[in-house]
Amino acid sequence: MTAGDKSTVMESLKEGLHKANALNALLEEELTLLKAGDLESFEALQAKKSETLEALSTLIPLLTGDVSLTEAEDDEAVVPLVEEINTLLATCRDAHLRNAMLVDRKMEATRSALEVLRSSRSADTGETYDRLGKLKRGQSRGRETDV
Numbered sequence: 001m002t003a004g005d006k007s008t009v010m011e012s013l014k015e016g017l018h019k020a021n022a023l024n025a026l027l028e029e030e031l032t033l034l035k036a037g038d039l040e041s042f043e044a045l046q047a048k049k050s051e052t053l054e055a056l057s058t059l060i061p062l063l064t065g066d067v068s069l070t071e072a073e074d075d076e077a078v079v080p081l082v083e084e085i086n087t088l089l090a091t092c093r094d095a096h097l098r099n100a101m102l103v104d105r106k107m108e109a110t111r112s113a114l115e116v117l118r119s120s121r122s123a124d125t126g127e128t129y130d131r132l133g134k135l136k137r138g139q140s141r142g143r144e145t146d147v
Helices: 003-036 039-057 060-064 078-125
Strands: none
Touching: 003 039, 003 060, 003 078, 060 078
16 A cells, blocks of 8 residues: 555545544434424435435445555554444444434324224214215214204
């Protein structure tokens, strides 16, 4: 590896650290939006998050050791930088899982609410038409059937 390769590795790692910090910030913003229920902003944030993840994916060979850093490892700044990026990415993974669990809970709550609305609407009000096309109301709480 030449000196130019070494500086390219350092530049890539520094950019990766910047992107990892950006991803962490995006995940925190995502949590805030989820808690607030701002789905439009949440959807818009997904494009930014996807771009950041794509940029980080180019670092996978450097971070996993698939690319040899033998000469670059002599540079004392490379190894701590790789470790810092890996630690930050682990934090991002945990934040992503936390956000995914929150999304799952919100979806389950929405499904439950819809199910309650569907079941109560069909059982309690039951407004339909009889054979003659006149409105026929089913029994609901506190109301008698009128035909």
